[in-house]
Amino acid sequence: MKSFEPLPWSDYFDDLRALETERGSFGVYVAGWPAEGQEPRPVIFAVHGGGYTGLTWSLLAKRLKDKYAVVAMDLRSHGQSEQSDDFSIGAMAQDACSVWNHLCGETKPKTVVLGHSLGGAVAIHVSSLDKIPSLAGTVVIDVVEGTALASLPYMGQVIGRRPDRFSSVQDFVKYAYTSGLTKNFEAARVSGASQVVQDEDGQGWRWRTDLRKTEKWWREGYEGLSA
Template sequence: MSAAPTWFSDALATPYDRREVDVEGARVTYRAWGEPGAPVLVLVHGGAAHAGWWDHVAPFLTAAHRVVALDLSGHGDSDRRDTYDLETYAAEVLAVAEAEAADTSEKPCVIGHSMGGFVALTAGRDHGSRLTGVCAVDSPVKQMSPEARAWRESGRNAPGNKVYPSREAVVARFRPLPADGATLPYVQDHVAEASVREVEGGWTWKFDPRVFSGAQMEPEELAEAVCPTALIRGERGLATTDITTTVAERLGGHVPVTVVPGAGHHIMLDQPVALIAALQCLVGEWRRPPRP
C-alpha cells in the first residue's frame, strides 16, 4: 500500500462495530463508528462499491453521531437479490438507521455518493418525514453511472464477474470509473483491497453485476422532500452544473450546492479532507436548533 498520512492511518485504525440486519429477505451488513445512542448518520456507497469506501471519512463525523456505512444488497458482504431498485435500497438504508437509532428519538441523516446519492434522494422522497436531512454527493441524475456504462460497453452478459487467478491479480485491475488523475493512491489501495473475494477458481469482485440494472435516476423521479436536501459535486465530477441545477429545481429550488475543487467524481478518493469538512458543516447545520 502507498505511504499514507497520519490522519488516514489513524482513521483506518479507529475501531468500529460490524453488524447486520435482514431487509426483505436479504442480509444487509454494515459497520458503525461512534457512541451508540447518538443521532445516526448513514453513509451510502456508489454502484459496484462497498462500505469500505467510507472507512477514512466516517471516523471524522462521529463527534455528535453514530456513523453507519452499509453494504447495499448485491455489494460488499451483503446478500444478493434477484433484482435491484432504488426503493429497496432506500428501505435498506432506513432499516440500518432504525437498527442503530433504538436508543435515540432523533431522526437519522443520509449521505450517498453517486448511485448512493440516488438512494439518499429516494429515501428523502419516500421517507423524508423520518429523516433529518439527505445529501447526494456527485450523483449524476439522468446519466448512467460510469460503472454501469463501462459494464454494458464491455459486451459482457455473463451473470458473474471475471475470475482472476490470484488476489494480487484482481486487486491490480481495480480502477475507479471514470479515472481521475487526482485520486490519492493510498486511498485507492485501501478500497481496492476490500473490493475482492475468493471464489472457486480464484478471485473476483464482491459486487453482483446485476446491480447496474437499477443504477440510474431520472429527474422525473425526484420530488421535494419534507427534510432538508443538499448536493455536493466534484469540480470535474459527473454531476455537472446543468445536472445540479435541474435537480435543485425539482427539489424545490432551495437546495445548497457545494463544489469541491480539485475533485473528480470520486470525491472521497480525490479530496477526502475537503469532503470531510463539507460533511461536518452540513450535518452540523442540520442538527442546529431552529432559531426562536
Template sequence: MSDLQRSFAKAKLAGLPFEPPLPPMHVEDDEGEDEVDDLKPLPDSTQDDDSSSASSASSASSTGTIRPSPSKHLFARPKGFSTGRKGLEPLPWNDYFTRELYLNVSRPTERLTYHAYITPPTAKGPLFVTHHGAGSSGLSFALFALEIRKALPNAGVLSLDARGHGETVVERLGSQPTTNNLDLSLETLSQDLLDVILMTQLEMAWSEVPGVILVGHSLGGAVVTDLAVSGRLGNAVLGYAVLDVVEGSAIDALQSMQSYLATRPTSFPTIPLAIEWHTRSRTIRNATSARISVPSLLRLDLSRSSVEDAKSWAWRTDLAATQPFWEGWFVGLSKKFLDAKGGKLLLLAGTDRLDKDLMIGQMQGKYQLQVFPEAGHFIHEDQAEKTAMVLADFYRRNDRSALVLPPKMDDLLKAKPVA
C-alpha cells in the same frame, strides 16, 4: 602509448572503485518497487477528470473515472513480475469503525442478513448514514468515517453494504440465491436503508433514532434522496448529501456503461494487484482508501483458480446484470432532491454535471453546492478529509438542537398574570 604510460594508466585504473553495468529495464529491485514493466501509465488527457465525460459517465455506477482501453495493458503481467506490491496491502476495517453489524430479517419472499459498519454517536451527536454506489461497498466510506470523527468527535457513522454488495446476503425463497435474481429496484434499496436504520436502533438500544445526516454516493445518492423525500424517518433527518451524481449526466452515461464494463479486468490474481489497478486507472485516487475499500469488492473465485495459478479474485457484484434497474435509479432524481424536506448538499467533481433543474435550483439558493475539481468520481475516497469538513459544516448549519426558538404568543398570553 609507451610502456611507462601504460603502466601508469593501469595503476590508476586499479585504484578506481568498480561500477557494475546498468541493470536491464525489466529487472526489479530487491524491494519490488519502481519496477519498469508493461503496466504503462495512463494518458492524462482528462486532466484529473474534473470536467470529463468519462467521469460523468461513472455517475451511473461506482466503477471509476476513466474507461481503460484494452490496448493499454493496464493489467498485463510483465516479465520479472512480483505478485506482491509493497505499500498496497489491505487495511483492516476495524481501524475505521468500532464494530460491524449483522441484522437478520425474514420476509415472505426472501431472507436477508444486512451487513453494516458502525461507529455509534456519543453525547447526542449526529449519525451520518452512508450508502455506497453500484459495485462498491460500505467500506468506501471508511476513511470518511475516520475524518468526520476528527471534525465532529461526537458524531457516529453507519455504513451499510447494499444487497448484492459486500457481505449483505439475500436468499430468495423458492429459488437459488444468485445475483441475477436480486431485486435492486430503487424502492427496494430505499426500504432496505430504512430497515437498516431502524434495526440498528434496536440493536444499539437507542430510545430514538439520533439526528441523521443521509449521505449517498452515485446510486447511493438516489437511494438517500428517495428515503428523504418519502418522509419515513420523520424529523430524524436533519439533511441529506448527494455525492457526484445528477439525473441528467447519469442517464446519459447509461448508454455507454456496458462498453465500459467490458474494459475492466474480470479477475485479479491477488488483492494488492486489484488495489493497484484501481489506483493506476485512477478509479480511486487515494491509495489509502483503496487499500480499505477494494478488498471488499472481490471474492475468491474457486472456479477460475487452478493449481498452477493459485488464486483468482472476481467481482462480488455483477454490474452488467443490474442493467434492468439502471434507469429507474436516476429518473426523477433532480426533482426529488429539490422537493425533499431538510438541508440539501450536492458535492460534485465538476460543474458540468449540473442539469437544468439543479442549475435553476442552485441559482434560487435551494441547496448547497460544493465542487472538488481535484477529485474523481469517488469524491469521498479521493478527498476524504475535505468531504468530512464540508459535511461537518453542513451538519452544524442544520443542527436543530442548537436552535433556540422564541416562545409562542399563546404561551406568553397564558403566562401573563391576570390583573
C-alpha cells in the same frame, strides 16, 4: 514503491455488524456509536455507489467519529450483505430504511443521509419515503439526473472493459487505484478487499457484485431525481 497490501477496516470503523432485518441480512460498519447510557449522537448514514461497499466511507468515518456516529451499510449483493436478484432503487431504499430503523428507531437521533453515485439515488429515495422521522438533511455526491441519464449508454462499455478476474486481492487494489476506480490510495487499500471474492477453485478473485446484472434498473434509478 507503493504497497497494495489491504488495510484493516478496524483502523477506521469500530464495529462490523451482521444485521438481520425483515428485508434480509446486511453488513453494517459503525463508527463513533455512543456507549450504553450516553446521549445519542447525530448520525451520518452513508450509502456507497454501485460495486463499492460501506468501506468506501472509511476515511470519512475516521475523521468524523469523534463527534458523529457514522453508519455505512453494504447494499444488497454488495460486501457482507445478502445476495438478491432485485437491484431496484426502491428495494435498496427500503433496505436502508430498515437498517436505520433497527439501529436508530428507538432513539431517533438526528440523521443526515449521505450517498455517492448509485448511493446518492438511493439516498434521495430514502428521503422521499418519510420513514426517517429525525431526518435532518440529504447529501448526494457525483449524481445529477441529466448527467447520469446521458451517461447510461456508455456504462455497459465501461463495465465491459474491466478485468473479470484478479490474481490476488493486492492485484485488485492495484487495479482499483491505477484505473481511477478509487482515486485515493489509502481508500483503495482499505476498501478493495471487500469488493472481490475468491473463485470457487481458489485460483483467483472476481468482483463481488456483477454490475452487468443491474442494467435493467439503471434508468429508473436516476429518473426524477431533480423533481
